[in-house]
Amino acid sequence: MNLFTYEKASTPAAAIELSGKSSAPRYLGGGTNLVDLMRETVECPETLIDVTALADGIDQAGDGTLMIGGAVKNTALAADMRVRSAYPVLSRALLSGASAQIRNMATVAGNILQRTRCRYFYDNASHCNKREPGGGCDAIGGFNRYHAVLGASSSCVATHPSDMCVALVALNAVVHVEGPSGRRAIPLAELHRLPGDRADLETELRPRELITAVEIPQLSFGRRSTYRKVRDRASYAFALVSVAAALDIDDAGNIRDVRLALGGVAPRPWRASKAEAALRGQPATEQTFRAAAEAELSSAKALRDNGFKIELAKRTIVAVLNELKGEGA
Amino acid sequence: MQFTINGEPIDVTADIRTSVLDLLRNYAGLMGTKKGCDQGACGACTVLVDGERINSCLALAVQYQGRSITTVEGLAKNGDLHPLQNAFIEHDGFQCGYCTPGQLCSAIGMAAEISRGVPSAITPDLAAEQIALTETELRERMSGNLCRCGAYNGIVEAIAETYSGQTAAETKERARA
Numbered sequence: 064m065n066l067f068t069y070e071k072a073s074t075p076a077a078a079i080e081l082s083g084k085s086s087a088p089r090y091l092g093g094g095t096n097l098v099d100l101m102r103e104t105v106e107c108p109e110t111l112i113d114v115t116a117l118a119d120g121i122d123q124a125g126d127g128t129l130m131i132g133g134a135v136k137n138t139a140l141a142a143d144m145r146v147r148s149a150y151p152v153l154s155r156a157l158l159s160g161a162s163a164q165i166r167n168m169a170t171v172a173g174n175i176l177q178r179t180r181c182r183y184f185y186d187n188a189s190h191c192n193k194r195e196p197g198g199g200c201d202a203i204g205g206f207n208r209y210h211a212v213l214g215a216s217s218s219c220v221a222t223h224p225s226d227m228c229v230a231l232v233a234l235n236a237v238v239h240v241e242g243p244s245g246r247r248a249i250p251l252a253e254l255h256r257l258p259g260d261r262a263d264l265e266t267e268l269r270p271r272e273l274i275t276a277v278e279i280p281q282l283s284f285g286r287r288s289t290y291r292k293v294r295d296r297a298s299y300a301f302a303l304v305s306v307a308a309a310l311d312i313d314d315a316g317n318i319r320d321v322r323l324a325l326g327g328v329a330p331r332p333w334r335a336s337k338a339e340a341a342l343r344g345q346p347a348t349e350q351t352f353r354a355a356a357e358a359e360l361s362s363a364k365a366l367r368d369n370g371f372k373i374e375l376a377k378r379t380i381v382a383v384l385n386e387l388k389g390e391g392a
Numbered sequence: 393m394q395f396t397i398n399g400e401p402i403d404v405t406a407d408i409r410t411s412v413l414d415l416l417r418n419y420a421g422l423m424g425t426k427k428g429c430d431q432g433a434c435g436a437c438t439v440l441v442d443g444e445r446i447n448s449c450l451a452l453a454v455q456y457q458g459r460s461i462t463t464v465e466g467l468a469k470n471g472d473l474h475p476l477q478n479a480f481i482e483h484d485g486f487q488c489g490y491c492t493p494g495q496l497c498s499a500i501g502m503a504a505e506i507s508r509g510v511p512s513a514i515t516p517d518l519a520a521e522q523i524a525l526t527e528t529e530l531r532e533r534m535s536g537n538l539c540r541c542g543a544y545n546g547i548v549e550a551i552a553e554t555y556s557g558q559t560a561a562e563t564k565e566r567a568r569a
Contacts, residue, residue, distance in 0.1 A: 064409045066408065066409070067408060067409075068408070069408055069452075069454045069455075091452075091455065093450075094450055094451060094452055094455065095432060095447070095450045098411070098450050098451075098452055099431050099432060099450060102430070102431070111452075113455055115455070138505075138510060141510070141511065142508070142509070142510040142511065144519070144521075147511065147518040147519055148518070148519045151518050154511060154518050155513060155518070158511060158512055158513035158515075159513045161536075162435065162447075162535060162536025162537075163445060163498070163501070163502065163505065163512075163533055163536055164432075164435060164438055164445050164446050164447045164498065164501075164536045165432060165447060165450070165536065167444045167445060167446050167501075168446050168447070168450065168451065292513075297532075297535075298513070298531075298532050298535035299535040299536055
């Protein structure tokens with residue numbers, strides 16, 4: 064680990080000001096990913112600015128909108144009774160991630176900005192366009208069972224590892240940021256970039272911008288939602304495929320509205336817009352679910368080891384929608 | 393940097409890169425907490441900070457200044473082992489013992505989470521305020537602690553005997569002990 068200096072910020076403005084005094088600043092949340100990457104010298108910040116003392120509350124507005132502080136711990140968000148009852152998909156996604164110890168440390172903002180767990184990214188002896196733009200990608204011809212089948216490029220096939228973000232993107236979450244030129248809000252679905260030929264540029268955040276909060280607009284059928292994660296062991300493993308879904312069925316048995324997102328298959332939390340379009344207005348039947356899954360995965364591309372993810376994703380979508388259909392309103 | 397470790401104040405001058413794990417082992421002389429993977433994958437380094445379980449290997453000590461840390465050395469009181477420690481002995485909850493300090497601290501943290509009504513990924517009804525510590529709940533909640541000897545059955549029995557079937561108040565009492 065390289066030497067660094069440590070500062071603790073008491074306000075977002077102070078954090079942003081501190082970041083301007085360093086040539087390589089990094090905001091520090093729970094450290095569960097950043098400290099690990101620093102130990103591997105994949106991340107070498109000159110200054111760590113601890114932002115865990117900033118917004119760590121969850122507020123609900125009159126219209127039902129939830130505002131979640133960036134420093135809220137993963138455990139606290141998952142355990143919040145408003146989240147558990149209104150958005151089971153979010154609680155289950157959070158609780159499916161990492162271990163209890165890590166969830167007690169990790170923050171919401173840090174979860175969003177965590178880096179891929181691609182082994183070639185972690186291994187400084189491998190070629191990686193994310194670590195060194197133009198350096199090449201050893202995952203494409205290597206062991207790529209865990210890699211992306213959607214949204215990847217010829218420069219990078221890494222996946223975004225978060226579970227929480229898959230649920231949040233299904234819930235139309237909006238990320239609030241503050242930076243040297245003020246505040247702005249970015250839909251989570253637009254925060255993470257696809258790699259293209261610049262795998263090192265992972266988000267739309269500008270230098271020194273800090274995630275201060277995540278907003279979840281009210282969703283009436285959020286109660287009928289869930290998250291399913293398929294992985295190599297029953298707990299404490301990253302997703303091979305995961306599905307976040309919320310379903311609204313009318314009295315005639317037709318799909319009035321639906322939210323669907325995938326994890327473990329793409330460089331960003333993947334909103335399944337094609338599947339949603341194929342579902343809306345259609346009868347809530349297994350045939351409809353399967354056709355929607357086929358539509359979403361129609362552009363999927365398999366690497367040497369991860370072709371199974373395409374069929375697995377389709378089947379998991381169908382299984383989750385069937386489960387929600389059976390739950391009743 | 394100042395901390396309270398097992399109830400005792402400590403003031404150390406340490407390299408800024410020091411983890412809580414290395415603080416305990418190299419600066420506080422407490423070798424009970426173990427370094428397994430040093431990357432948050434095994435749970436051997438689990439300690440309690442203000443009663444919450446964390447992986448001390450991923451925690452920068454500088455970030456935990458002023459906090460109260462409890463390690464396996466702080467579980468016994470006045471020479472009497474914590475009930476969970478006795479249960480681990482009774483049920484052969486270990487072979488080599490390397491993961492045991494982390495298992496013990498993790499289980500105590502878990503009991504506190506259960507008493508606060510924190511759900512798990514497999515909790516059937518997320519809206520339930522009280523959650524029973526069934527065996528499947530217990531195994532899911534302890535998945536962050538690996539045991540390379542495979543002493544899981546004994547570990548589960550020891551934790552279940554200590555914490556299952558108790559009222560929330562009792563669980564809370566033991567978690568605080």
